Ligand SMILES: Nc1ncnc2c1ncn2[C@@H]1O[C@H](COP(=O)(O)OP(=O)(O)OP(=O)(O)O)[C@@H](O)[C@H]1O
C-alpha cells in the first residue's frame with residue numbers, strides 16, 4: 554500500500570513559491586487501483602513523482618509497504634530504493650532495441666541472468682497480450698502495441714507499486730477504451746497496487762477502486778467512483794462533473810453496471 558500523510562511540495566526554495574501540492578492525505582490499499590483525477594496543473598504528476606521518489610516533499614510523510622507487507626516511512630528514500638515502476642504517457646521505448654530487449658532491459662540492469670531475463674520478459678509480454686512480436690522494433694508497432702510493451706517493461710520488474718501517468722493519452726479513442734479495460738483486468742488479475750493519473754473522468758470511472766479529485770494542489774474529494782459521482786461534496790467537483798455532462802450517458806451506464 555501507499556499512504557500520504559499531509560504531504561506538500563513546492564518547486565523552488567523560497568517560502569513564497571507556490572505549493573504544487575498542498576497537504577494531501579490519501580491511501581492506496583494493497584491490490585487496489587486509485588486514480589488521481591483533475592485538470593491540467595492540479596498536481597497529479599507531482600504527486601506521482603513523489604510516490605516514485607523523483608521529487609521530495611517539503612512537508613509530510615510517505616509510507617509504503619514492501620514486498621513482504623512491511624509498512625515503512627520512505628519519505629527520504631531515493632527512487633532506486635523504492636520498489637516502484639512508472640509507465641508514462643510517452644512510452645519511451647528504446648528505438649534501437651527489439652521488443653524482447655526493451656522488456657528485458659530493466660532485469661539486465663539489476664543483474665538477472667540472460668536466460669531468466671528472457672523467460673520473464675516473454676511471460677510479461679504474454680500478460681499484456683503481446684505474443685509473436687519479440688523481434689520487432691518499436692517503430693514497427695502500432696501505438697497500442699507500443700503501450701503494451703511499455704506496460705510489460707514495468708510489469709516484468711514485479712514492482713510492489715505500479716504508477717501510470719496518463720498512459721493512454723497518445724492513443725485514439727477506441728484504443729483508449731480497449732486499453733483501459735486491459736489495464737483494469739491486468740491490475741485485478743495480478744492484484745497490483747496502482748496509482749493512476751488521468752484528467753479523463755470516464756477513464757477514471759472505468760479503472761478505479763478509489764478516486765482522488767484534485768484541485769490546485771489540494772484534494773477536493775476522495776472516495777469510490779460512486780461516492781464521488783453520486784454525492785459530489787462541493788461546487789468544484791460538481792463543476793468538474795458538469796463539464797463532462799456530455800459523457801453522462803457513459804457514467805450512468807457504468808454505475809448501473811457496477812450495481
Ligand atoms: N519542475 C517544475 N518546476 C516548477 N514548477 C513545476 C514543475 N513541475 C510542475 N510544476 C508546477 O506544479 C504544478 C503542478 O504540476 P503537475 O505537473 O503536477 O500538474 P498535472 O496535474 O500533472 O498537470 P497535467 O495534467 O497538465 O499533466 C503546476 O502549477 C506546474 O506548473
Ligand SMILES: [Mg+2]
Nearest residue numbers: 597598599718
Ligand atoms: Mg501531469
